[in-house]
Structures are given as C-alpha cells and as structure tokens.
Amino acid sequence: MPIAVIFPKVSLETDLGTIGRWLKDDGAPVKQGEPLFEIDNDKAAVEVEATASGIVVHRREAGHEVQVGEVVGQILQPGEAPVDNARPLEAKAVPSRPAAAARVVAAVGPAESPTRVIATPLARRIAAQREIDLSSIRGSGPRGRIQKRDLLDLPLQALKAPAARTGTAHLHAVWLQREGTRTVTALHGFASDHNAWRSLLAAGRPRGRLLGLDLPGHGRSPLVVPGDLDAICEMVEAQLALEGVDSTTVVAHSFGAAVAARLAVRGFVPVRSLLLLAPAGLGPEIRSEFLKGFVAARQASSLLPWLHELVCDPSVVSQAFVRAVEEQRGNEELSRTLNQFAGHYFCDGTQTFSIRSDLERLRIPVRVVFGTEDRIIPFAHARALPGHVGLHALQRCGHLPYVEQPELTLSILNEMLALGYAER
Numbered sequence: 001m002p003i004a005v006i007f008p009k010v011s012l013e014t015d016l017g018t019i020g021r022w023l024k025d026d027g028a029p030v031k032q033g034e035p036l037f038e039i040d041n042d043k044a045a046v047e048v049e050a051t052a053s054g055i056v057v058h059r060r061e062a063g064h065e066v067q068v069g070e071v072v073g074q075i076l077q078p079g080e081a082p083v084d085n086a087r088p089l090e091a092k093a094v095p096s097r098p099a100a101a102a103r104v105v106a107a108v109g110p111a112e113s114p115t116r117v118i119a120t121p122l123a124r125r126i127a128a129q130r131e132i133d134l135s136s137i138r139g140s141g142p143r144g145r146i147q148k149r150d151l152l153d154l155p156l157q158a159l160k161a162p163a164a165r166t167g168t169a170h171l172h173a174v175w176l177q178r179e180g181t182r183t184v185t186a187l188h189g190f191a192s193d194h195n196a197w198r199s200l201l202a203a204g205r206p207r208g209r210l211l212g213l214d215l216p217g218h219g220r221s222p223l224v225v226p227g228d229l230d231a232i233c234e235m236v237e238a239q240l241a242l243e244g245v246d247s248t249t250v251v252a253h254s255f256g257a258a259v260a261a262r263l264a265v266r267g268f269v270p271v272r273s274l275l276l277l278a279p280a281g282l283g284p285e286i287r288s289e290f291l292k293g294f295v296a297a298r299q300a301s302s303l304l305p306w307l308h309e310l311v312c313d314p315s316v317v318s319q320a321f322v323r324a325v326e327e328q329r330g331n332e333e334l335s336r337t338l339n340q341f342a343g344h345y346f347c348d349g350t351q352t353f354s355i356r357s358d359l360e361r362l363r364i365p366v367r368v369v370f371g372t373e374d375r376i377i378p379f380a381h382a383r384a385l386p387g388h389v390g391l392h393a394l395q396r397c398g399h400l401p402y403v404e405q406p407e408l409t410l411s412i413l414n415e416m417l418a419l420g421y422a423e424r
Contacts, residue, residue, distance in 0.1 A: 002083050003052045005059075005073035007066050010039055010046045015068040018141070019060060020120065023047070023361060025388075026058040030075065037062070037072070040120040040145070050075060057082045063141075119146035126151050126268055148267060171239040172220035174212045176201060182208035182421050183245050184413065187236070189254030189278075190345075191294060191338050193219030195324060196253065196402075200413075203406035207414050208249070213239060215256060219328075223337040225344050229262040229353055237268045245269065249420040251413050253277040253402065254377070255345065261355040264362055273365040273420030275413050277401050278374055281355035282381035288349025290376055291342050298329045312373040312398040360386045365419040367412060371397030371404070 007017060020040040024030050035047040036056065050056075052075050060072040074082055117134045119127070123146045127134050132151060139146035174194050176186070184206050188196045194212030201210075214221040216235055226232045236259065240248070247270040252260035257279030264271035280286070287309075294306040300322050307322060308314040329335055345352055359366065367390040370382045376399040382391055392412060394401055402409045 002057075002074040002076050002080055003054065004071045005036065005048075005050075005056075005075060007039075007060075007068055007070045007072050008048060009068040016065050017068065018065050018145070019062045019072060021062045021363075022056075022058060024050075024056045026056065028056050030054065030056050040141075054078075054080075117146065118144060120148065123148050123151055170242065171216065171222070171235055172214040173239055173243055175209065176212045177205060177208075177210040179205075180208040182417055183248040184208050184210045184417065185236075185240065185245065185248045185250045186210060186212045187215060187250065187252035187256030187260050188212075188218070189256050189280075190291075190341065191218070192253070193328070195219075197251075199400075199403045200406050200410055203410050206410065206417065208417050211240075211243060211245065211248075215259065217337045217341045218334075223333055225337065225340050227344075229259055229355075230266070232259050233263045233266055233268075236263055237266075240269050247272055249273045249275070249413075249417050251275040251277070251416075252279075254399065255280045257281070258353060258355045261358040261362070264364065265358045271364060273367075273416040274362070275367050275369065275416045277369045277409065278371060278377055278399050279355065279368060280351055280377060281353055281358075282384045283378065284350050285378055285381075286346055286349060286351050287376050288346070291346055291349070295335065295338050295342055298326070298335075300326045303329070309375050310399045311404055312371065312396050313404060316400075316404055356384055356386075359389055365416060366390070367392060367416055369394060369401045369409060369412060371399060371401055373397060374399045 007019075009015065010017065018040040020038040022037045023035045024037070030036060030050045030053065032050055032053045034050050036050045037048050039046040039048060054075040054077050057074040057076060058072075059074065060066050060070070066072055076082065118139065118141075119134055119137075120141070124134070126132070126148060127137075127146075134146055137146050137150055138144065140150055141147045172194070176194070176197055186194065186197045188194060193214045197210070197212050200206075213236060216222055216224050216226050216232060226235065249272050250260040250263065252275070254277070257276035258281035260271075260274055260276060261279070261281065263269065264274055290306060290309055294303075294309075297303045297306055303325050304317070304322055307317045307325065311317060366388070368382065368385060369392045370379055371394050372379050373396060379393070382393065385391055392408075394405055394408070397404045
C-alpha cells in the first residue's frame with residue numbers, strides 16, 4: 001500500500017506551513033533518507049526526508065499552506081497506483097520528534113519583536129546580505145509572508161551587494177558585449193580569465209549582453225583562494241549586484257561551471273538557464289599531471305605542449321593564445337595563487353567538490369557540452385548528469401568546446417538564452 005508523506009510540525013507557534021518546493025519531481029524515484037521537499041518556516045529552511053524508497057506522487061503543490069499532519073504526497077512501490085484522496089493512507093511509523101523526518105538546513109533571522117515580520121528563509125538571507133529592512137516590505141505570500149520575489153522586484157538602487165566572506169574587494173568584470181536586453185554572465189575555468197570568451201565572440205555575437213568575470217585568484221580579480229564554492233559565489237553575487245544584473249543566463253567552463261551550478265541553486269541572483277562546458281564537479285578524477293605541469297610552465301615553449309592537451313586538434317591553439325597565457329605567467333603572484341588554488345580544489349589530483357546534488361535540485365533549463373576526447377576531465381563523468389539535464393557530446397573535441405567548436409557552442413548558448421527568458 002502507498003506510504004503517506006505527512007507534513008510535519010516544525011514550528012511551535014502554528015499548525016500551518018508551506019511547502020517551499022518539492023526536491024523530487026512528481027513521478028521521480030526517491031530513496032529512503034533523501035530530501036523530499038522543503039518547508040518555508042519563519043526561522044529556518046527545513047528539508048523533509050523520505051521515510052521509504054519508491055516513486056514520489058505529489059498531492060499538494062508547492063506554495064500553498066497546509067495543515068500539520070496533512071498528507072501532501074505518496075511513495076509508491078513498483079506496480080502500485082496512487083490512492084484516491086478520499087481513501088485513508090498508511091502512515092509509516094516514524095519517531096515522534098519532528099527532527100527525525102525534518103532537517104534544519106539554514107537558521108536565519110533576528111529575534112522576534114512585537115511586530116513580527118513573516119518571511120521565508122531565503123528572503124531573510126537575501127535581506128540580511130543586502131541590508132534590506134523587511135519591516136518596510138509588503139509580502140505577496142500567504143498571510144503577507146515576504147518571499148524572494150518580493151525582494152527581487154525592488155528597484156536595483158534599493159539593493160546592496162551581498163557581503164562576501166573573502167573580503168570587500170570586487171571581482172574584475174568586463175562587458176564583452178553591451179547590446180541586448182537579456183544578460184549572459186560568463187565564468188571561465190581554472191587558470192584562465194574573462195579573455196577566454198573572445199574565442200566564442202570570434203564566431204559571432206550572442207543574442208544578449210555578455211558580462212565576463214575573473215574568478216577570485218584569477219586574472220585581475222583579488223589573488224585569494226576562497227574556502228569553498230559558496231564563498232566564490234558570494235563574490236560573484238556581489239559583483240553582479242554592482243553591475244546591475246538582476247537575472248541572467250550563465251555560460252561557464254570547467255571549474256567556473258561548478259561555480260555556476262552552485263550560484264543557480266543559491267538563488268540570490270536569479271539564474272534563468274545554465275550552459276555548462278566540460279563542467280568540473282561531476283566526479284573525483286582530474287588529470288593531476290596536467291594541473292602540475294600547466295601551472296608550473298612559464299615560457300611559450302613549455303606552455304605549448306600543455307595547451308595542446310586541452311584540445312583535440314592542436315591547430316586551434318593560436319600563437320596569440322600562447323602569448324596571452326605566457327604574459328599571464330609573468331605575474332609571479334598570480335602563478336603562486338593558481339598553485340594554491342589547485343592545491344585546495346584539486347588536492348592530490350582529486351576534485352574536492354561536487355555539483356551533482358546542485359544539478360538535481362535545479363528546475364531551470366540546463367545543458368552540458370562535453371568533448372568526448374577530453375583529456376583533463378573524463379567524458380565518463382557525464383554519466384552522473386540528472387535526467388533533466390541535456391547533454392551535447394561533441395566528437396573529436398577536447399576540454400575547450402568553445403574554442404574547438406565555437407559556432408555550435410554559440411548556437412547552443414543562444415538557444416539557452418531563449419529558453420531562460422521565455423515565459424514559464
């Protein structure tokens with residue numbers, strides 16, 4: 001018989017709550033203990049875990065208030081059919097403490113006052129980082145609850161950039177193309193900078209304005225090594241706010257693609273669609289010999305063999321490309337930082353971070369472009385992609401799809417722009 005998914009009590013003040021979002025699609029498989037849905041609670045974001053394995057069936061949509069104890073979904077076993085709403089469901093026994101099925105993942109918000117502000121956890125986090133007084137905001141949610149969209153609809157001048165844990169220094173940003181009403185944000189890979197995207201622009205122009213950022217520790221950005229992907233995202237979010245970017249499609253390569261996936265999940269800047277090129281973070285393996293050799297190389301003669309490892313066809317590596325990298329390596333402080341960066345994020349030839357769960361949680365258009373001849377990150381990592389993420393497997397292409405097949409990459413980017421900015 002189907003197992004009931006019960007809405008748990010997570011607040012001492014009320015027997016009502018709101019499903020912020022389902023973390024598993026209707027009809028998707030789920031394993032016991034996996035996060036099933038997220039509750040919008042006044043003080044915390046709470047993930048409710050599945051009490052059994054099976055197929056999820058939604059009975060209550062996200063965004064609507066429900067009573068504690070109400071059946072909001074079902075978990076079916078193979079061959080079972082959903083039970084009609086009028087019939088009782090079996091409730092699988094779980095410990096009486098709500099913490100057994102619900103896990104607090106983010107506690108935020110100030111102590112309550114006589115005029116308590118009701119806001120979702122994400123709205124509180126955005127307000128805290130951007131120094132927004134929630135008492136001055138009229139919420140559009142149930143009972144006037146302030147939601148993320150209420151803050152994102154504010155005039156840009158009313159918003160402040162999120163404070164970054166790594167310091168107040170800004171990332172280096174360049175508008176590579178200013179024409180267009182839609183925005184594309186471009187995040188480069190390890191040991192590169194915003195100039196990497198000029199290869200893509202040589203094939204044509206995206207149908208939107210293009211902003212290139214230098215990630216921390218790279219290019220002209222602060223030469224620091226943030227502790228994790230979230231710390232990097234905070235710096236990116238702060239810079240996007242300064243640039244007046246209120247929503248964006250993101251195209252990103254390799255390590256930058258991992259940052260982009262985390263950026264989209266965090267939600268402080270609405271990411272409308274993602275194009276990830278040879279993304280890092282799908283598996284642990286990465287070619288350690290390349291990382292060591294490429295970072296250590298200083299002169300064109302020693303750089304060229306490693307640059308050839310990035311591509312399937314060495315002829316696409318131009319002399320201008322080699323000279324640009326050689327000029328970068330003349331900055332000894334930058335080279336030391338890149339070495340530290342590699343030691344932190346690719347320690348012992350291992351990718352020390354993962355974006356698998358991030359991609360599973362995203363409900364926006366996402367495409368991945370992967371060269372089948374990639375010698376830096378194995379193409380086999382593409383097998384870890386969730387089913388809702390589209391994959392373009394490019395034959396005779398290595399780690400730089402936007403260099404080796406720029407016309408195709410640009411075409412896919414324009415398609416992602418259209419999907420991201422379509423009415424949904």
